[in-house]
Amino acid sequence: MIDKRVASVAEALAGIRDGSTVLLGGFGDVGTPLALLEGLIEQGARDLTLVCNAGGRDGSAIARLLTLGRVHKMICSFIRPASEAGRLHVEGKLDVEIVPQGTLAERIRAAGAGITGFYTPTAADTVIAEGRETRHIGDKLCLLELPMPGDVALIDAWQGDRWGNLTYRESQRNFNPIMAMAAPLTIAEVRHIVELGEIDPGHVHTSGIFVRRLVHVPA
Amino acid sequence: MPEWKPLDRNGMAARAAADIPEGWLVNLGIGIPTEVANFIPTDREVIFHAENGVIGVGPAPPADRVNPYLINAGVQHVTLRTGGSFVHQADSFAIARGGHLDLCILGAFEVSERGDIANWARAANEPVKQIGGAMDLAVGAKRLWAIMEHTTKDGAPRLVRRCSYPLTAKGMVRRVYTNLAVMDVTPRGFVVRDMITGLSFDDLVARTDAPLLRD
Numbered sequence: 001m002i003d004k005r006v007a008s009v010a011e012a013l014a015g016i017r018d019g020s021t022v023l024l025g026g027f028g029d030v031g032t033p034l035a036l037l038e039g040l041i042e043q044g045a046r047d048l049t050l051v052c053n054a055g056g057r058d059g060s061a062i063a064r065l066l067t068l069g070r071v072h073k074m075i076c077s078f079i080r081p082a083s084e085a086g087r088l089h090v091e092g093k094l095d096v097e098i099v100p101q102g103t104l105a106e107r108i109r110a111a112g113a114g115i116t117g118f119y120t121p122t123a124a125d126t127v128i129a130e131g132r133e134t135r136h137i138g139d140k141l142c143l144l145e146l147p148m149p150g151d152v153a154l155i156d157a158w159q160g161d162r163w164g165n166l167t168y169r170e171s172q173r174n175f176n177p178i179m180a181m182a183a184p185l186t187i188a189e190v191r192h193i194v195e196l197g198e199i200d201p202g203h204v205h206t207s208g209i210f211v212r213r214l215v216h217v218p219a
Numbered sequence: 220m221p222e223w224k225p226l227d228r229n230g231m232a233a234r235a236a237a238d239i240p241e242g243w244l245v246n247l248g249i250g251i252p253t254e255v256a257n258f259i260p261t262d263r264e265v266i267f268h269a270e271n272g273v274i275g276v277g278p279a280p281p282a283d284r285v286n287p288y289l290i291n292a293g294v295q296h297v298t299l300r301t302g303g304s305f306v307h308q309a310d311s312f313a314i315a316r317g318g319h320l321d322l323c324i325l326g327a328f329e330v331s332e333r334g335d336i337a338n339w340a341r342a343a344n345e346p347v348k349q350i351g352g353a354m355d356l357a358v359g360a361k362r363l364w365a366i367m368e369h370t371t372k373d374g375a376p377r378l379v380r381r382c383s384y385p386l387t388a389k390g391m392v393r394r395v396y397t398n399l400a401v402m403d404v405t406p407r408g409f410v411v412r413d414m415i416t417g418l419s420f421d422d423l424v425a426r427t428d429a430p431l432l433r434d
Contacts, residue, residue: 027271027290027294027308028290028294030271030287030288030289030290030294031288053308054351077350077351077352078348078349078350078351079347079348079349080347080349081347081349086347089346089347090346090347096348098348098350100350100351100352100353100354100355101270101308101312101350101351101352101355102270102311102312102315102316102352102354102355102356102359103312103354103355105307105308105309105311105312106309106312106313106316108309109309120316121316121358121359122316122354122355122358122359123354124358125386125388125389125390126354126385126386126387126388126389127385127386128350128354158288168305169288170273170286170288170289170299170305171269171271171272171273171288171289171290171305172288173272173305173306173307173308174271174272174307174308175307175308176307177307178307178308178309
């Protein structure tokens with residue numbers, strides 16, 4: 001019997017190694033797997049590369065992970081100057097790679113889809129492209145972008161069944177479906193565990209084939 | 220004393236809203252652009268896209284009707300219009316980059332006479348970058364409008380020959396709404412389409428770095 005449910009957050013996060021690249025879903029707090037992120041602080045993995053939309057506000061779980069010195073690099077679309085990520089970066093204690101948000105999403109999607117690179121007009125005329133490979137395609141200057149796979153993806157969903165099929169609520173979806181596909185170890189926290197078959201097959205947002213473990217975290 | 224009064228934030232948003240026809244799919248950037256939606260009459264069906272994957276963004280909910288799972292790109296609680304839908308982040312930016320947006324409106328620090336836009340950094344070597352989705356939105360929409368004050372707080376022009384701040388995108392801005400005027404970016408440079416009441420063309424030229432052409 002396939003059963004991807006685990007009993008605790010600690011069990012869900014078992015085996016995440018030092019030096020891992022962690023894809024972290026969410027936009028603001030919506031769709032961010034907050035229990036898994038708290039669990040990662042407990043779990044203890046260090047020297048992490050964190051891929052997520054933004055650098056986190058002060059007081060957030062992302063900021064606490066940074067304060068503990070557990071992240072050596074963030075790859076995200078923006079960081080706030082007045083935040084832990086901003087301060088650590090200015091002090092030279094945190095590497096930051098800023099990627100335009102749509103490019104970040106597409107690099108993650110490409111990783112899950114087996115696309116080994118793509119050209120995009122986004123940022124091709126900006127400082128982001130300095131020293132990098134560009135070419136004209138048609139009348140557009142385009143920038144070569146490479147996939148962004150993770151070792152682990154931590155995602156947040158609404159419902160999940162024992163096969164790992166997931167649904168999302170409203171804008172909770174954001175980065176979660178594409179991150180689920182872009183790492184060999186995808187771990188989901190879900191508000192509700194439902195029986196296999198209870199989710200209408202046509203309404204499954206992320207197929208269970210992309211999910212390795214899921215843990216129930218009620219609202 | 221001048222006999223004219225610059226538009227405030229609401230005035231600028233309302234002026235831009237007046238030019239958005241029914242049926243358009245529109246992305247509104249953070250800041251004044253977000254306010255534009257407040258000035259579209261409810262019987263004019265305009266579909267607002269938020270980069271976090273919301274199609275059909277509606278107004279803010281009353282405090283007792285907040286859905287914690289439903290936010291816009293500025294992380295503000297919103298509602299969904301009947302007919303709205305949700306997509307994931309890669310599809311949301313496929314909408315932006317793929318030319319599916321009729322319009323994107325962004326705030327800006329500077330716009331050049333060639334349509335270059337600078338809106339994410341106030342210094343060339345900004346150590347902390349706040350790019351977000353602006354670069355993707357700027358290159359992909361069918362048309363890009365900018366909304367900004369005509370000058371800085373110190374009176375320095377923001378409509379310039381060349382941007383001094385790092386670019387968000389090159390040559391993409393089609394129209395600029397300021398607290399003083401509406402200008403199109405054309406192959407000949409900025410063409411003034413509208414000015415606030417009482418302001419003279421010479422007043423506007425005096426507050427603008429780039430050459431201005433009369434409509």
